[in-house]
Amino acid sequence: MTQADTHVWPVEPASPATHRPRQADPRGHWFLMVVAVLLMSVALVLHGYATNEVGETRAPSAASPAPEGVREGGPVVNTTGQGPASLRLPARTVALTFDDGPDPVWTPRLLDVLKRHGAKATFFAVGARVAENPALARRIVDEGHELGNHTYAHADISGVPAWRLRLEASLTQKAIAGATGVHTRLLRPPYSSTPDSVTAPQWQAMRELGREGYLVALTDLDTKDWSRPGTDEIVRAGTPARGRGAVVMLHDSGGDRSQTVEAVDRLLTRLGERGYRATTLTEGLGLSSAYVPAGSADVLIGQGLSLAQRGSAAFVETLAWVLAGAGVLTLARLLFFLVLAWVHVRRVRGGKRRAGRAAPWPSPPPVSVIVPAYNETAGIEATVLSLVTTGYRGEVEVIVVDDGSTDDTAAKAAALGLPGVRVIRQRNGGKPSALNTGIAYAAHDILIMVDGDTVFQPDTIGHLVAPLSDPGVGAVSGNTKVGNRRGMLGRWQHIEYVIGFNLDRRAFDLLGCMPTVPGAIGAFRRAALDSAGGLSVDTLAEDTDLTMAICRNGWRVVYEEKALAWTEAPTSLRQLWRQRYRWCYGTLQAMWKHRRAVTERGTFGRRGLGYLALFQVVLPLFAPVVDVMAVYSVLMGDPLPVVAVWAGFVAVQALTGWYALRLDRERARVLWVLPLQQFVYRQLMYLVVIQSLATALLGVRLPWQTIRREGTFASPSSS
Known part of the structure; x- marks a missing residue:
């Protein structure tokens, strides 16, 4: 030294x-960041709601049965009057109904099968799926088939409050209006089946829907095709006995529906050979069309909902890849x-x-x-x-x-x-x-x-x-x-x-x-x-x-x-x-x-x-x-x-x-x-x-930022 x-x-x-004049730090970007986070949160919530993750519903583990008149009645229930009135299809008439769609893979295949046989059917569509696939909903209507309401997020109507029930039905109506320009009077509750399986909570929800003007559709024959029991079993379960008329429940979404597509083809062939007519639900019952023209406001709202739904789905998918x-x-x-x-x-x-x-x-x-x-x-x-x-x-x-x-x-x-x-x-x-x-x-x-x-x-x-x-x-x-x-x-x-x-x-x-x-x-x-x-x-x-x-x-x-x-x-x-x-x-x-x-x-x-x-x-x-x-x-x-x-x-x-x-x-x-x-x-x-x-x-020149020293290494005598 x-x-x-x-x-x-x-x-x-x-x-x-x-030396430059001191410029304040930019603040506007924090507002933009908050807006971006809010939009991202809205997209996540919308996607979660559409997939039944937000506000997910569960069916009650045990519930008392509906009134006997409902359980022993027909598959189509009208609760708009003083009491329930049920309807049945006439003999040799079948209404094939498909739940949970439209699906971009399976719905077009089913429509092709129906077209080949000259048959008509009724599709109970989930509102979120309609919003994601509006072109399919338009094709269903254009080809003479019938659209019904199956709630927006496939919610169990017996497990939601009245406001959620009305929201589910209303959002689906707007999604259908945005895609097709019409509303529908038909509604099928998710997780429903034949009339004899209706519970008291489901009945209360069905009455609420009746007050909203809906005709509630259950089924005569539940094929349980969602469980993929095999094509032969689906055909057997969907075939009416002794020439009776029947509403048949099938699914066009929710997983691999290849068995359903094959079964519908075989079922229509069998029914045709036995003299059955495959038509829409309202036509089979002799009722007026299920469609009601939608107002321009509902059409615009529905189109906006469709854009938001598709945007949120694309955003979440992109986000998943980015995060991965x-x-x-x-x-x-x-x-x-x-x-x-x-x-x-x-x-x-x-x-x-x-x-x-x-x-x-x-x-x-x-x-x-x-x-x-x-x-x-x-x-x-x-x-x-x-x-x-x-x-x-x-x-x-x-x-x-x-x-x-x-x-x-x-x-x-x-x-x-x-x-x-x-x-x-x-x-x-x-x-x-x-x-x-x-x-x-x-x-x-x-x-x-x-x-x-x-x-x-x-x-x-x-x-x-x-x-x-x-x-x-x-x-x-x-x-x-x-x-x-x-x-x-x-x-x-x-x-x-x-x-x-x-x-x-x-x-x-x-x-x-x-x-x-x-x-x-x-x-x-x-x-x-x-x-x-x-x-x-x-x-x-x-x-x-x-x-x-x-x-x-x-x-x-x-x-x-x-x-x-x-x-x-x-x-x-x-x-x-x-x-x-x-x-x-x-x-x-x-x-x-x-x-x-x-x-x-x-x-x-x-x-x-x-x-x-x-x-x-x-x-x-x-x-x-x-x-x-x-x-x-x-x-x-x-x-x-x-x-x-x-x-x-x-x-x-x-x-x-x-x-x-x-x-x-x-x-x-x-x-x-x-x-x-x-x-x-x-x-x-x-x-x-x-x-x-x-x-x-933003081109802001940040000044030198000093920090306060605490004197960590200073001796007591020098501090």
């Missing part, structure tokens, strides 16, 4: 920043980086760190340590002391650049009176300007940059300088540790630093695409800095900007896990937001600035920028969708699959975290906070990405 007095040198900023892809990518990334970390450790500890590694330094080279400081009075003494009390055997020059602090940062650093320490004051020009000033005053060609809230271990400088013995290495990233780990927020950041930063850097080291040498600890060859033109004021992530420039100039940037630096992490969510907002926004700036690296020779552009774009920009944008889908599934559906997937991801993260902590020689017991990280910390991180991307796209 050179024995020299501490001096304070007032200078102008080496690279003054261009995101999940696969996330898991693949974790596993891939685990393998790369394992390979990195074997190479480093086996003495085969990199091909072409030069021999160690014959003697420790002299180094200059630059400490940019702005209002770092809480921790500057601890930082400087850790740099001076080093175990490094070479010459160490420490340059503290006070970047226009409004507190006594410079005075505290100078008051230490330590040998080899210089304190330089300049007008505030920003961190890059302070670092450039330090570089200009540095006497040596190996330069180490340290934040003013960071402390080194005694052996850190030696480990940090060692890889630079290879002339192809232009910069070295150290291993940053969180010093203030107490409290939930501190532990979360500790886990993030070990897993999200240091584990990644091992992989980047092997792949040759290190995107960032952190400002807290990094060593540089002066020639590499000169090739990059020094530190730029173009971005708020000067460390990422510099590292990318060095990589693009052909230098290797490596990671040294043994070079430890302890830094002070934010102690509140507000402070954390400010820090990460600046980091993320600055990273986006750097990525845009160096975007042409993708087409250049070398691995950095395609690997480094591609990784950052995919995993730090694109995937976080889908994170709110994951949360909304998870909440929706837990509240509206079976929560077990969601919990299982979440537990699986946490288990993989815990395994990754355990290995990363083991590599860093850290205790694994901190992993107990990892599951809780998914509920606050994760949301804050992806909201930071959204805010940063909106700020960048």
Whole structure:
């Protein structure tokens, strides 16, 4: 260590920043995000309602039977009058009825069979399926068949309140109106069968439907084709006995209906041979048409409902594929980086760190340590002391650049009176300007940059300088540790630093695409800095900007896990937001600035920028969708699959975290906070990405965001 007095040198900023008027952060995008989340929620709810997941109904396990007059009556019940009046089909007349459609696969095949036999039928359509397949509903009507109402979401009418019953019927009428321009007077309750199976709750619902003007259709012959009992059994169950007329229940949706299609073909042939007439329900009963012209308002509403229904279905399907892809990518990334970390450790500890590694330094080279400081009075003494009390055997020059602090940062650093320490004051020009000033005053060609809230271990400088013995290495990233780990927020950041930063850097080291040498600890060859033109004021992530420039100039940037630096992490969510907002926004700036690296020779552009774009920009944008889908599934559906997937991801993260902590020689017991990280910390991180991307796209210039220092490493006497 050179024995020299501490001096304070007032200078102008080496690279003054261009001062711009402060612009407020954009706010409109939060409104747009809320609107997007609401629209997404509406789409999910609509899709869930249409598939009977939202407000799903269940038939009562046991219920008293309906009145005897209903149970012993005919299959078509008119409850619009004073009492129930049932109707039966005349002899040698059959009404084939199909429930649960229309289905884009099976309904057209059944229509073709009916057309071939010259038969007509009645289709009791689910409103949601009509909304999804309006062209099929139009074909049913155009070919002379009959449409009936089968509720919108196939709801069990005996298990819903009156308002839901009316809503189910009304929505289906609007869907039919939007597709065909008509309403229907026919309705068949889902989960119904023959009159003798009607329960008292079903009867009450049927009476309510009668007050709404519906003619309720049950059945004489329930083929139970939904259970796929075989074509022969369906034909047998659907054949009336002794020439009687009958309403036959079949299904054109809800699964594989190939047996039904074949059975209808054979049944119509058999009935034709026996002199039966296959017609619609109202025609067979001798009633007027089931259709009533729909008003223009209902037609428009129905068309809008159809668009919304189809849009929600397409959205949910797309979302499922996107989420599956995101999940696969996330898991693949974790596993891939685990393998790369394992390979990195074997190479480093086996003495085969990199091909072409030069021999160690014959003697420790002299180094200059630059400490940019702005209002770092809480921790500057601890930082400087850790740099001076080093175990490094070479010459160490420490340059503290006070970047226009409004507190006594410079005075505290100078008051230490330590040998080899210089304190330089300049007008505030920003961190890059302070670092450039330090570089200009540095006497040596190996330069180490340290934040003013960071402390080194005694052996850190030696480990940090060692890889630079290879002339192809232009910069070295150290291993940053969180010093203030107490409290939930501190532990979360500790886990993030070990897993999200240091584990990644091992992989980047092997792949040759290190995107960032952190400002807290990094060593540089002066020639590499000169090739990059020094530190730029173009971005708020000067460390990422510099590292990318060095990589693009052909230098290797490596990671040294043994070079430890302890830094002070934010102690509140507000402070954390400010820090990460600046980091993320600055990273986006750097990525845009160096975007042409993708087409250049070398691995950095395609690997480094591609990784950052995919995993730090694109995937976080889908994170709110994951949360909304998870909440929706837990509240509206079976929560077990969601919990299982979440537990699986946490288990993989815990395994990754355990290995990363083991590599860093850290205790694994901190992993107990990892599951809780998914509920606050994760949301804050992806909201930071959204805010940063909106700020960048809207062209707002984000000012430097400082955070309050707590003096984690300060001794009691100096605080």
